[in-house]
Amino acid sequence: MRSYEVAAETITVLVAATVAGLALALPIDFGWTSQTSALQLNLLAYSLPRAVAAGVLIAMIVAVLITTLGSPGAAWTTTVGGLVVLLANHVIGHAGKPNSSLSTMNFIDSLAGGVILGALGAAVLHRRLPAFAWTLGILISLLLGAVNPVPRVGGGIDETITAHWRATEMPPAWMIVLALAMAGFGLAANRKRPVAERLTAELPLAPILAGVVLVLVTLASAEWLARHGDTVAGICLAVVTAVGTAIVAAMLLPGRDGEIALLAVALSAVGSATVAAELPAWSIPLLVSVTAFGMWAGSRLGSPVVCLVATGALGIATALTADSERAWVIVGSAATVSWLIGYGLLSVRPRYVPSRVLGTMVIFVPSAVLGMRDYVSRGHDAMPAPDHGFMCTVGSGSTASPGWTSALVVGGCLVGLFLLRRSRPLPAVEPDSPESPTESAASE
Numbered sequence: 001m002r003s004y005e006v007a008a009e010t011i012t013v014l015v016a017a018t019v020a021g022l023a024l025a026l027p028i029d030f031g032w033t034s035q036t037s038a039l040q041l042n043l044l045a046y047s048l049p050r051a052v053a054a055g056v057l058i059a060m061i062v063a064v065l066i067t068t069l070g071s072p073g074a075a076w077t078t079t080v081g082g083l084v085v086l087l088a089n090h091v092i093g094h095a096g097k098p099n100s101s102l103s104t105m106n107f108i109d110s111l112a113g114g115v116i117l118g119a120l121g122a123a124v125l126h127r128r129l130p131a132f133a134w135t136l137g138i139l140i141s142l143l144l145g146a147v148n149p150v151p152r153v154g155g156g157i158d159e160t161i162t163a164h165w166r167a168t169e170m171p172p173a174w175m176i177v178l179a180l181a182m183a184g185f186g187l188a189a190n191r192k193r194p195v196a197e198r199l200t201a202e203l204p205l206a207p208i209l210a211g212v213v214l215v216l217v218t219l220a221s222a223e224w225l226a227r228h229g230d231t232v233a234g235i236c237l238a239v240v241t242a243v244g245t246a247i248v249a250a251m252l253l254p255g256r257d258g259e260i261a262l263l264a265v266a267l268s269a270v271g272s273a274t275v276a277a278e279l280p281a282w283s284i285p286l287l288v289s290v291t292a293f294g295m296w297a298g299s300r301l302g303s304p305v306v307c308l309v310a311t312g313a314l315g316i317a318t319a320l321t322a323d324s325e326r327a328w329v330i331v332g333s334a335a336t337v338s339w340l341i342g343y344g345l346l347s348v349r350p351r352y353v354p355s356r357v358l359g360t361m362v363i364f365v366p367s368a369v370l371g372m373r374d375y376v377s378r379g380h381d382a383m384p385a386p387d388h389g390f391m392c393t394v395g396s397g398s399t400a401s402p403g404w405t406s407a408l409v410v411g412g413c414l415v416g417l418f419l420l421r422r423s424r425p426l427p428a429v430e431p432d433s434p435e436s437p438t439e440s441a442a443s444e
Helices: 003-025 038-069 072-094 102-124 128-147 173-190 205-227 232-252 259-274 283-301 304-320 327-347 353-364 368-378 401-423 437-443
Strands: 380-382 392-394
Touching (some): 003 102, 003 128, 003 173, 102 353, 128 327, 205 259, 232 368, 259 304, 259 353, 259 401, 368 401
């Protein structure tokens, strides 16, 4: 491809990935959302983590299917189709009424976002600059989502939710239209490109199984700790389950591709404990720059072991400074997490495209640490006696618990990384034998 074609494709992927990430991660929102009933908003908040998990699974399945086909035209056609569904959902939603089902429209939004990200990943992750843009677009959407408070993972019905609901309308309609137009040009440029691999009827099920296990168990752990985060046994069970699932998923992925899944679980845990519930808007450009720098560093001097050790140290530091409200601590911690996520995701080089799709998008799924942090901040409700109808909120433990829990998760993922490398050593390379073109392409 010519340089201007690569630049145009990179910008297209960046915009489309950002739009899809916002649609996947944030609750759907319109101007009339705050006027709807508390029941509708609570259903939206309750179903949001499951909608995100469904979108991540769809992204994984789409990436596997399109990678198996090996058709760039099919990848871009699917991307355009997902953007059309996303735009139609928002147009219908804007014309809707306050009694419309927000949870249903949010599921459609998340599924469309997952389709777009999975198809885009299959289309561009084998080329360096567009792959960089795909990852950066996803991380930008997560940072933009951190500006707005996200509904809680667990808890009962909040009757006051309509009073403090903020209208965000993310992603905005104009951004979806822009992404659709740019993806249309991408489809026109790639529709006649030859199929990269011979068509096959064999569908690799191991990566799909790895995604199903990792996403569903991660979500279940988050929902469990969001309701039962006050016992040591419950915390240990959730941590062991999360780490064990990450190791199983890593073993199911081909070769050493599972390293990215272990890194993603560890980074997600520490990020859930470290990043403030609501970041100031002025910090987003800074965090995006730090993330991009971390990605650049990871692509040049990446080391998964170094990343996990630094992530564990950050988790411990988060636990020690859990009660600090200083702005430099909050923004500095978020910047450190942003750099580590960018560094970690680019420090591993999976050979199979869906492995990178799964490892990157697991960060969207609420982790067990996020569920625990939600429990700690919310407390739990208790009735003093069956004949009393009022509820009282009871404190639920130390604010440092999420930080220590995230450090335990990182430690487990580090053990899993060594187990993966021990069970799958790299093949010995003879120094005198020239590297074949196939091996060279795979290593890139």
